[in-house]
Structure formats: structure tokens, C-alpha cells
Amino acid sequence: MRVSMAQMGDPDKVKSQLGIIRERLWEAVPDSVKDFPWKKAEKKILEKLLFHGQKALKWSLIVLFIVSSLSDAIFSISRNQELIIPIGLLVGCLMTDFLRETLRELFPGSEGKVLQRHYLGLACFFVLVKFMSTYFALQARVFILNVANGGLMQVLWLWRSLVEENDKGNGENSISNQDAQLAITAED
Template identity: 30%
Template sequence: MKLDQLIDKARKLWDSSPEPVKNFPWSKALDNFIQLILDLILFVIRYLAVPVFAVTSLSELSYCAHERKLVLVPLPVLFGVAIAGILKETALELSPRLKDAEVPWHLIVIAIFFTLIKLPGPYYPYWGRIFIPHFANGVLLRTIWFTILWYRRPKSLKMSDSS
């Protein structure tokens, strides 16, 4: 009942609004607003991802040192590094348009997915606390490296590929 009243009031407000308000390109303004929000989110992620990654990695390494399992850490990290390379190449094969994109969306998705796997690390069972976060660290480390390489690509390479 209240929703119908709200819709009726919105219609009356829209009908009584002046023509310049009705003719305003609201959909383009919404698109620009969404793009601005996405750019801000990417900016924050770009500058906070590495410090958060470093702090959480040190925490996980200190846990492994405390448990005297530090010698096992390189194995899941190397496995994660290999998986990150496979995932990146697979994403580029499945969608060749990603090679010309301005933003490396495939790398962002990989980073978000493995961050979500990494964050509940302290709540995994004993061996999971040792292997899973370090596997995710390997993937994230290589994804950060791929992102650095992505933004350091020569601009002329992008232009010549699209021609």
C-alpha cells in the first residue's frame, strides 16, 4: 500500500516538474556517476592492495613460524604463482578483447576471488591455515606483478593491435 502511494507521489512530482528537468539526460548522468564510482573504487584498491597484502602475508608467515612450519611455505606460494599464470592466460584466450582493455578486469577478478579465499585463513583447519593463505598469496603476488606489467605496456602496442 505504501509503495503504491510512493509511486503515485513520484509520478505527480515528475509530471509537475519543468521541461528542462524532464529533458535532462538522466541516463547519461547515471552512467557518468557509475563510472566515477568505479574509478574511485579502482583508485582505492590500487593503492591499498599492496599494503594490505603485505600485512596479511607477514601475519600468516608469523603464524607458520610460530607453528614451526615455515619450511612448508614456499610450496603453496610456488603453486599459487603457477596457477595465477594459468588463470591469466586462460582468461586472455577466452576473451581476446581483454588484451586491448584499458583496465585489466580479468586480473581484478582473480585478485578479488583469491583475496576472498585468503581472508578467512585463520578460521581454516590446521593444515588449511598453513597452505591455503600462502597459495592465495602466491596467486596475489603474481597478479600484482601482472598488473604492474599491464600498466607499463607501451601505449603504441595498444594502438597497433587495434588497427
């Protein structure tokens, strides 16, 4: 197993030495470890990590939206424009409904994943509106920020109702269904 420094200079010899070491280690591994379904375990772990990653991302974005909305409301109140808050929220909700109906007319028969993509596109649009509001004057900025908050709030509400409809259609809660499915396959 000892390799001299002269042998380490040649890349082919290093590869062959590593191959020999790998073979000897594999021979030393017990048969129970060799028979373990590693690919299946890897797949299940990746599914579980993706599921929890999606869940963490969802809640992080919701918390970010809440903090951002509170910040915008405090900004509006500090500028003595608190009456613009409900007007902006209403305009944002109405704008979301208008854009949603427009997307439904443009893409008829869209359900499931396509509808979720529409909502994702609407959410990205309103986030872009929030970022673009920095280029406007103070009064317009306050109104546009509240319009974007209203739009995002409506998108989140529609997305939530879409998930609830899908859960009713499936008969069970998708999160508990996925957890149960992962638990069953982990036992296999």
C-alpha cells in the same frame, strides 16, 4: 526580508521566500564570479579527486597485502610450518598463470580494460580463497593462505607489467601525463 512565523507555516510561501532570497543574492554577486566557468571547474576537481582517490586506494590495498602476507608468514613460522611458505607461494603463482591463460583462451583478443578486469577478478578470487581458508584445518589453512598470497603477488606483478606496457605504448608515464593534462586545463 523578515519573515513572520505565520508565513513559515506554508511550504509554498517558504519556497517563494527562498526564491526571492536567492535572486537577491545572485544580484549582489560580482560579474566576475558570475562569468567564472563553474561547470568546467567542477569537472576538473572531480577528475583530480577521482585520480587521487584511485591512487590512495591502490596504495592502501598494496599496504594491506604486505601486512597480510607478513601476518600469514608469522603465523606459518609460529606453527613450525615455515617450509610450506615457498611451496604455497609457488603454487599460487602457478595457479595465477594457469587461470590467466585460461581467461585468455576463453576471451580471445582481450586487451586494456578487459585484461585489467581479468586481473581484478583473479585478485578477488584469491582474496576469497584467503577468507575461505578460515574454515579449513590448521595445516591446510597455512598452505591455503600462502597459496593465496602467492596468487595475489603474481596478480600484482602482472598488473604492474601491464601498466608498464601501456605506459611504453603511450610514450609517457600515465600519472605524469594526467597531472600535466590537469595542470594545463586548470590554467584555462
